[in-house]
Amino acid sequence: MTKIDQFESVFKAATRTLYKHDTPSIKKVMLLTDLKDEYENKMFVQQIHEFLDVLGKDTEWINITGEDYRTIEALLEAVETHRPDLICTYRHVYSDGWKWNFTLGEHLMVLTQTTPTPILVLPRPDKEAPEHALKNTDRVMAITDHLTGDDHLIHYAVHFTQNDGKLFLTHIEDEGVFERYMQTTEKIPEIDSTTARQTIKHQLLKEPHDYITSCRSVLQEQQLPIQLEEIITMGNQLERYKALIDKHEIDLLVLNTKDDDQLAMHGLAYPLAVELRDIPLLML
Incomplete structure (x- = not known):
């Protein structure tokens, strides 16, 4: 390696990606349910309103229910008409596919990929959830396969x-x-494979650490009253994430679902969404 190459490597290693804070605008929320019992539906709607109290009292809620929205076309038309900032629903809405835990249901799958609106996937109201689920959002986790520079993900997780x-x-x-x-x-x-292993691993873990340090600094400057916890490691991503979610009793998981290079759901989003059925997932 020439001295110029060495200088360039040192310069690039010193370069850090800094976090820039912004607050998402969530003024209108659409809640989609298929519950036929009016009282049961009312209680579920109330529970979700309380769960999302963090959004503020001025949030406009649009409750979509009933047979009029059974078709995907009708649902997409409702989304286009109301233009919500957030859509809340659960797996297999208008479907009995929940009996087989292999998919999210056609309505939810289409919503996640055809609309830019974030989707909050809730535990099904007819399934038993963990005791801490749907009570508040005092333990939120943001996950991605490349955290560094993902300001958009952090914006929503903080909010x-x-x-x-x-x-x-x-x-x-x-x-x-x-x-x-x-x-x-x-x-x-x-x-030199030994040096390569050590230095590459160090750099791979250092970059997200530096980015989280930047996030912490900016949030402190903004005087936001939340505590930031850093988790950086190596391993089987799916298994590690599941273990961390259980260990920390996470109330809300925030993750990316859209991929500019494909129609299918992004990276780990689909297997996580299929397997993590007991906690809410905010899918961006």
């Missing part, structure tokens, strides 16, 4: 964390992918 609550910013580097690249590196004589 949904209630005062004096905890926001967990997590980054789990995929250990399987890392090992595959390291095994390839070990086959190249010109590369």
